[in-house]
Amino acid sequence: MKALMCHLYYKYPGGEDVVYEDECWLLQEYGHEVVRYEAQNSQIDTMGKIDLARKSFWNPETYRDIRELIQRESPDVVHCANTFPLFSPSLYQAAKDEGVPTVQTLHNFRLACVGGTLLRNGEVCHKCLGKAMPLSGIIHRCYQGSLTASTVSALMHSYHRRRGTWSRLIDQYILLTPHSKEIFTAAGLPPERMTVKPNFVRPDPGFHDSRSKKNYAVFVGRLSKEKGLDVLMDAWSELSEFPDLELLIVGEGPLRGLVESAAQRDPRIRLAGQLPRDQTMQCIGAAKFLVFPSVWYETFGRTIIEAQACGTPVIASNMGAMATLIQHDQTGLLFEPGNAMQLAERCRNLLADEQLQKRLSVEGRAHYEREFSAETNLLQLLNVYNKAGVNLADPSESNVGVSSEKLPS
Known part of the structure; x- marks a missing residue:
């Protein structure tokens, strides 16, 4: 053909x-x-x-x-x-x-x-x-x-x-x-x-055991309003009790200035800009968790399944495509769209519970293998x-x- x-x-x-x-x-x-x-x-x-x-x-x-x-x-x-x-x-x-x-x-x-x-x-x-x-x-x-x-x-x-x-x-x-x-x-x-x-997802990035994760969360996507970046920045400001937890932002877009300003105020926030695909997948695989705070429906949410393929837990907005890709507390965590306080609480819960981290990691990977090869x-x-x-x-x-x-x- x-x-x-x-x-x-x-x-x-x-x-x-x-x-x-x-x-x-x-x-x-x-x-x-x-x-x-x-x-x-x-x-x-x-x-x-x-x-x-x-x-x-x-x-x-x-x-x-x-x-x-x-x-x-x-x-x-x-x-x-x-x-x-x-x-x-x-x-x-x-x-x-x-x-x-x-x-x-x-x-x-x-x-x-x-x-x-x-x-x-x-x-x-x-x-x-x-x-x-x-x-x-x-x-x-x-x-x-x-x-x-x-x-x-x-x-x-x-x-x-x-x-x-x-x-x-x-x-x-x-x-x-x-x-x-x-x-x-x-x-x-x-x-x-x-x-x-x-x-x-291709190529299969392979499973990254939770013990190999580094002390940072990652956002990957276009730096635009519908991606919920302002919600993410507000949530991160609520997590001051984690002074060593970094937020890595991977992507480019019209809201680059918003992220740069947030990074100037908070040294835990780092903007990596647009990265080659293999480097992006490495960032996702090594992250403690991925945040997907979109305030629009999304038609899919590719980085969610990329994270699941890596065994990286996902915290995402409970709407549209995200709600179809994630079963709460099993293949990821969901929070109310636009609710920075609840997003921060989901981050706290995940960081405090190693068993939850392991379960989301394993179940997310299994979800990828069943549906997205x-x-x-x-x-x-x-x-x-x-x-x-x-x-x-x-x-x-x-x-x-x-x-x-x-x-x-």
Whole structure:
């Protein structure tokens, strides 16, 4: 099988970029061919507003490129990760015109929310969910705090909703959790075209015994408001009784200044910035625990399963994807979203109880092994492609190292 994989890389590297790379690797590792169509969203910085708005609605260059690429490479499926804003929905039309099935992974809530996060002023917001015209998203400037950008995002979504782009041109959607499927069903996407398939971790980082952990907690992610960094900083200020416990912040983003200011006030906080993937995994594996304080739903929460793979306990917000990935007091600890005092209390409880640390470490690792291995994920991905219209029923089309008995029918 040959897959045409399409992705716009983010200005600040994040989980979506990693998942895209992982799925390309997964297919190639098991004997399938991958063709890539890629660009950088940093190009936006050099574009005028009118040109950007035009390409967000319909990018003729993308339409031409995809048709030419399909004609030259003859892929069996087109699989899209991030397409907003530069690729535009013209990509889907190009694939449809060439008769190739299209799969779209929904890594954010862009098709349900102007801002893509279902979050406004630090609180979950559903005002635009399912609306033909998301006026609230325009009024509140939900995309990048810009009236112009929010208007373009809203109009693009509304236009393609009326045109039937989301229901007619995409054969299968990949949702990362059951919670995301509920949200997008409420937003009006066809549930019969949705399949829940989680992300996975590769390479397997291996289990880090609790006795090998160092005296620090770690946050890994984009430094942005929806990630709950202000909640984390407030919680850490409540933990003054642990003068030697460091908080390591790994990532980049618009709230870098907030973290730098907190680090100046509290020497226990250290900003590492963006690190290579192997170094990031080393930081997670050696940490006493990982904190995931997001105040938005998240569509998955990749660093949670990375920590579980390492045997590193996780403390996360009790909402959205986090609540589906963690069973409280078994595979991790949950706290009320936005509640810095309760987050601090969860940290205290974990630090005071070595048996709890060991249990969360072992159960988290077992959860990873059951649900998030590469082999399991490959079978799920091929099942999505089958649903989209790719014929993979012949075992000769299958994968090196995976039994044909496990292939999706």
